[in-house]
Amino acid sequence: MNRLLSLLLSGAAGAVPLAAAALWLGAASPAQAQQAQRPQALGTFQDWTAATHQEGKQKVCYAFARAENRQAAILTVTHRPQGRDQVALRAGHSYPRNAEVTVTVGSTELDFYTAQDNAFAREGAKAVAAFRAGAQAVAKGPGAQGRGTTSDTFSLSGFTAAYEAISKECPAGRR
Template sequence: MVGAVAMMLGATFAQAQESSTNRVDAMTDWSVFEGQNPRECWAVTTYKESVNTKDGRVVAVTRGEILLMVFFRPEAGVNGQVAFTGGYPFAQGSTVNVTVDGTELEMYTEGEWAWPATPQDDAKIVTAMKRGSNAVLTAVSSRGTTTKDTFSLLGFTAAVEDAETRCKS
């Protein structure tokens, strides 16, 4: 199931990147996308700051897309699923630490994707993000590099509520 979710998220975002015509709105630092077949809506943003370290030293690394998203896919029962891709394969068995204005939460990893363990954990992260100003996601790559990505939450609440509303109709 987890692998299927990772594949679905990867495929969904790849489709969004290929054609930006399904971007339907933008709220400050967040964008809203809507797709068909299957019906899905999501809010997404990229990082504002990224620091990569190895053995305690800042290092330059090449990474793919670094994105934080919240998905709605009514036919699959997905309602507000948080997902993060760090632009690299995560260390096997690792977790991503999510800190929103002092509140710490955790996401589990598989390949290049991370998400909360349960829908209840998704809801906790979304609630924290609605109340916060920044989200900091700290993870470890398969090569042992620690990444610390800071995301702005300006526009988050409006974007997530827009994505949710679009997928209810």
């Protein structure tokens, strides 16, 4: 198994089935997840990894990094034919209904909305611009079962190179 698959599929609690990883990366159903091809590495860029996979006939490109303090937390930027700069944070635990998460990069605060154990940037392009200019991103949101606050720190070292790799592989305007 290559390094990308190991990074993507390993977690604090052990291996995650490929179908579950494909579901998280955007396949709409378990059947689509089963049909999703294995991820293909575009490269590792310091603390970020870039990869691509097929969902049906569509190529999806994404870059991701794990939190420095909790390996279950993953920050991802995804490009799809129908949408670029989709920024998601996988917490590793479920958020309470209608919870809010804030990601801070330098003096820039980014608002994320939640759905189950994921949080999504309300303004993906703004998040990407902040990531390109910053050194680290700090995500703060409700802890597991809504108890306390969880804070995850993500290094942005290598983000720009990983982002450029996915943007080259999945350019704007493609179908």
